[in-house]
Structure formats: C-alpha cells, structure tokens
Amino acid sequence: MDQELVIVPEELVGVRLDKVLSELFSDLSRSYIQQLIKDKKVLINEKVEKANYKCRLNDQIHLTIPEPEALDVVPEDMDLDIVYEDDYVMVVNKPSGMVVHPAPGSMSGTLVNGLMAQAKNLSGINGVLRPGIVHRIDKDTSGLLMVAKNDLAHESLVNQLVEKTVTRRYIALVHGEIPHDNGTVDAPIGRDPKDRKKMTVIEGGKHAVTHFKVLRRFKNFTLIECRLETGRTHQIRVHMKYIGYPLAGDPQYGPRKTISSEWGQFLHAAVLGFDHPKTGKYLEFSAELPSYFEEALESLEKLG
Structure with missing residues (x-):
C-alpha cells in the first residue's frame, strides 16, 4: 500500500481536489482518483473531503493507494x-x-x-x-x-x-440476396424475454444502429460490410436477423439450414481506427479475412 503526501502549490489554489490530484499524479486516471476519494483514501489536513473541495494554499493531501x-x-x-x-x-x-x-x-x-x-x-x-x-x-x-x-x-x-468516434467495420456473410446496395438498421436491442441467452430487437431496448453496404452477391447469400455506430451485444447478428438476412453459420441467430462451419458465424472485425490516447493521432488498422472465410466465399463463387 503506497502512501503519498503532497502540498498544494500556489498555481492549484481554488482548483477541485480531484483535478489537483490528476495534475499531481498524471499516471492515475480521473475516475480512479474519484474512487479513492469516495473510499476515503484521500485526506486533506487529516480530514475527509469531497471531490469538489476547492484546495487552499499549503493544504496537506495524504493519498493512500491500495495494493492491486x-x-x-x-x-x-x-x-x-x-x-x-x-x-x-x-x-x-x-x-x-x-x-x-x-x-x-x-x-x-x-x-x-x-x-x-x-x-x-x-x-x-x-x-x-x-x-x-x-x-x-x-x-x-x-x-x-x-x-x-x-x-x-x-x-x-x-x-x-x-x-462514437471509433471506426469499426466488419465483414459478414448473410443468407439471402440483399437487393439494395446500402442500408441502415436503427432498432433497439435488449435481452430476449423468451431466451435469456439471446438478444433481440425489443421495445425499451438500448439504442442500436448498424450501417451496411453490399460488397458481393452470391446465389442465396450476400457479402456485406457493416459499420457500427453503437456497440450492443450481438448487434450485427441481431440486426441482420431482424431485417431478414441472418448471418451464415450462426448457430444462435441463423436458420437451421446454413453453411456448416466449426467456426460459427461468418463475421470478421476487419477495420479498427481510433485516436491514440497519448498523441491524439488517428490510427487505423485492418485484418484480412481468415482462411476458412475466404474458402467459403470461393465455394459460393463456384456455385454461381
């Protein structure tokens, strides 16, 4: 258990306690500092104060950081x-x-x-x-x-x-031939009252939005790219089932007769982009489809 003692300097006079600690201990997150204050691990002049306490010149802050x-x-x-x-x-x-x-x-x-x-x-x-x-x-x-x-x-x-500034694009193979090139599913998702292991589109569920575009069409199947605006549990799988194009190989949300696969649903998180937490620079990464996914597409291509 670490014990720290700091004295409030002149430039931080009048600043909230949690912000002062964020300035003095840059390796600790603001939420963690606030939790330490709630847990009475922070004392000001040997007294417990709230996170919004305005610090005074030469206040003594005793900080106790518990062992992980x-x-x-x-x-x-x-x-x-x-x-x-x-x-x-x-x-x-x-x-x-x-x-x-x-x-x-x-x-x-x-x-x-x-x-x-x-x-x-x-x-x-x-x-x-x-x-x-x-x-x-x-x-x-x-x-x-x-x-x-x-x-x-x-x-x-x-x-x-x-x-919603993180880029998340998925590649999915779905049942059916989607006639339009682009689409958006905006439908709330929540726990299925008939089966607690599954999610479903349901009134009162959490806001969920999935954008998709068609990449390739096959006989009875469509390859699509999905872009997530929200990140609900099983979101793409639930949304595509909801509009009548369930994922291929999906044992939970797909039809009984589907592409047999030991790998489960044909869904791949292909692109991920975000701002670097330290530099702020935007980074974007991509990952190729797994071999079993590519092989399934080649088989569908041969079928015409």
Whole structure:
C-alpha cells in the first residue's frame, strides 16, 4: 500500500481536489482518483473531503493507494497476432473460437490469459478478470480488438467509444440476396424475454444502429460490410436477423439450414481506427479475412 503526501502549490489554489490530484499524479486516471476519494483514501489536513473541495494554499493531501487486487487469471503463452503495440495500447487480431476474457468456470484459454503473458502492464479499470479489455467481440467472431495498457489509455478509448468516434467495420456473410446496395438498421436491442441467452430487437431496448453496404452477391447469400455506430451485444447478428438476412453459420441467430462451419458465424472485425490516447493521432488498422472465410466465399463463387 503506497502512501503519498503532497502540498498544494500556489498555481492549484481554488482548483477541485480531484483535478489537483490528476495534475499531481498524471499516471492515475480521473475516475480512479474519484474512487479513492469516495473510499476515503484521500485526506486533506487529516480530514475527509469531497471531490469538489476547492484546495487552499499549503493544504496537506495524504493519498493512500491500495495494493492491486491479486489476479487469479494465469498468464498463458499463446501465439497472439499483435497488429500494433506501444506503451499505451495494443491492437490484437483475435481468432474465431477464442473467448475474450475469463469467467467463473472458464478461467483459461482466453485472450486475457494470452495478453497477460505478452504484456507487462494492462489497465485495471475493468477488474481482475478483464484487465486491459476496452470492448469485446463474440467468441466465434474474428478480428481486431483494442487493448489498453494503462488506465489513462483505457479511459480515453472508452470515451471515444461513447462519443462514437471509433471506426469499426466488419465483414459478414448473410443468407439471402440483399437487393439494395446500402442500408441502415436503427432498432433497439435488449435481452430476449423468451431466451435469456439471446438478444433481440425489443421495445425499451438500448439504442442500436448498424450501417451496411453490399460488397458481393452470391446465389442465396450476400457479402456485406457493416459499420457500427453503437456497440450492443450481438448487434450485427441481431440486426441482420431482424431485417431478414441472418448471418451464415450462426448457430444462435441463423436458420437451421446454413453453411456448416466449426467456426460459427461468418463475421470478421476487419477495420479498427481510433485516436491514440497519448498523441491524439488517428490510427487505423485492418485484418484480412481468415482462411476458412475466404474458402467459403470461393465455394459460393463456384456455385454461381
């Protein structure tokens, strides 16, 4: 447990306590500092104050930073496809079939297990089972994920997701021949009351918007690119089923008769772009379709 003592300098007089600590401890995120204040880990002149306390000249701030919670997740050496890495972020090309983070009863073989062996540091904002995880994609969806290596990076990336400035484009193979070249699905998504393991378009659900454009048409199938405006659970799978073009190979939302695949739904997170948390520079990455996806498209092409 770290103990810190700082004296408020003249240039920070009249500034809120949480902002003062953000200035003095630039490696701590604002939300983490606010949590420390709520948990009474911050004392001003040996008294508890709120985050909006206006600091005075020569106030003594005692800050206690607890030891990080012990992590029960075991690092595992994996041949991860790291597309990009620096001191703040990683971009990983996740294979289909891999779960993103551990859960009770399934504590190994996940992307997080591999990341913990690969990276020295990961952000702790999302808790001990999801270090570094800013967003996720389904187990049987392949493609690009951004990972935060510290809390400041995590906060920046989450804010970009909230502000809808992150570029996320997916390639999907769907049943049916979509007649129009472009479309938008704007329909709320929530838990299916008939099956709690599934999501559905439902009144009162969370706002969800998916834009799509046709890339190629096959007999009884269409290859599309989807751009996410929001990031709801199973969003593309639910939205495409809702408009009558469910994903091929999808055991949960697709038709019973579909392309048989050990890889599940044909959905790939192909493009990911965001502003770097430190420099502000826009970065964009792409990942080619997995081989099984390409092979399925070649088979459809031969069928005419």
